[in-house]
Amino acid sequence: MGRAIALAAVAALLLAVPILFRDPYVLHIAIYAGINVMLVSGLNLLVGYMGLLSLGHGAFWGLGAYGSALLAVKLGISFWVGLPAGALLAALMSFLLGNLILRVRGHRFVIITIAFQEITRLVHYNWVELTNGQNGLSGVPSPVVAIPGLLEINFFAKENFYYLVLAFAALTVYVCYRLVGSHVGRALVAIRENESLAESVGVNTFRYSMIAFGTGAFFAGLAGSLYAHYSRYVSPDVFDFIHIVEMLIMILMGGRGTIAGPVVGAIIFTALPESLRFVGLSPAAQWFTLGLILVVGILYVPEGIVPRVARLLARRRGARPAAATENPA
């Protein structure tokens, strides 16, 4: 019951953001935070629940962004087709790549994912006829919903786009939540905990690795498409390594292997760099401060913000720590 009330309060707050903050800059940050929530919730299935570090997640969001943007710019295809197409392109690539690499673990897996992202970046950088190379693709249209004579919503308006991103971020978190609460989530955690034992009691570890990898890629593709149609521009910068570093910071600091952790991490670590700028720190001081916060965070809150807060609340109530499956490795 208390849970339902808390959830309703959070939902009401999220829905009220465009009313509470009329500042377009705040909405801009909220939209980026929502896109990041989609990216890290999916990646968390692999990194947090299954314990497999992928540094190639940016490739899938880039594929979603470029896939959807190219369909719109070159062929004039609607965002509403481009969005699932971009996500399916990312999922398809993850399936092909996963068949090659999900049988290896540890550092070999990590290195192959870096290589995959770099190859994807180079293709988009050098295939100038298609992608316009480093100049990027501009003129990606804003999404529009139009039923003639009835309604027309243009998502060029930031408050409209905010609700669009909110809906998809909520969908992502919902799907991850349901997966984690089923035998799929138990299988992922079992792989993280002891892969040989998981396999011996009948978990097809390759299949469940693929589910985590593919689901993450699908939602990264959706996020990429939303990003392209929001900023109305895509360049090979989407494949920059710094993005995957940011995603990992969000997951680790928020609380890996929990549903709420990466969501909270994405919101905080999208807003924090911006607020440092807002209080008037120079760019160098911003990076320095951010780095300091990270070092302190990893030293003193190694399990992440959400598990720590949950534990403190539980202790105050005199109850047991949070559900065991929510504990990070």
Added chain:
Amino acid sequence: MSLLRLQNLTVRFGGVTAVKDVTFEVLEGEILSLIGPNGAGKTTIFNLLTGFARPSEGDILYRGSSLVGRATHEISDLGIIRTFQKTMVFPTISVMAGTLVGLHSSVRAGGWDILWNSRRKRREEAALLARAREILAFTGIADKGDVLARNLSYGEQRLLEIAVGMAANPQVFLLDEPVSGMNAEETARVRRLIRAIRDRGVTIFLVEHNMNVVMDISDRIVVLDHGEKIAEGRPETIQRSPEVIRAYLGEGYERARARRRA
């Protein structure tokens, strides 16, 4: 009736022959023990049976069909479940959560059930929880359900391994040194548990160094030495077999005994 048949099994790792032309059967409903000195190839045989290793020659037949080349999880789905010599649990999740992982193969809920959290899925989860509780009670760790596996005592961790294996619904349960490192009381407890598992209709295939346990509970015993089968038979027969005594105590013992007699 023969449930598992190991037929002319040979395994070579590089130049080393770990198992050499071994043939024997596991009969339905029995407790069969595999014994032999360290390095005799006992765990290798378990690895062959469960898809962790492949034989260089020979075949493994389960109810008449070959297991060679099958993945571990497929073999598990057929009902051949193992535990490991080195303690293997899911360390940072609870005893209950780990036991639920053991029930993985009996889950029937599909993608849509999961996404909509259907009534069918909720019912199934409730049933799984009840079964996991029953298994924990059966193995004697019912009161530890909420404890993280790594916080259990050594003996309790070994019981949890058996619980997780039982959750996977074995037809044949391969136990790799289940009482090693246990005190007398814990050993007696596991001995009773193994009998109780057999009484549930599960065939037991045991690797164990504790001869008191082996001689007490086995219906039959197979003895390996340097990868070769040197004896097979009932416990009384095995205890008197000169080959077995030689394998365990060495040629020196024989010579010393002969000298003493002279």
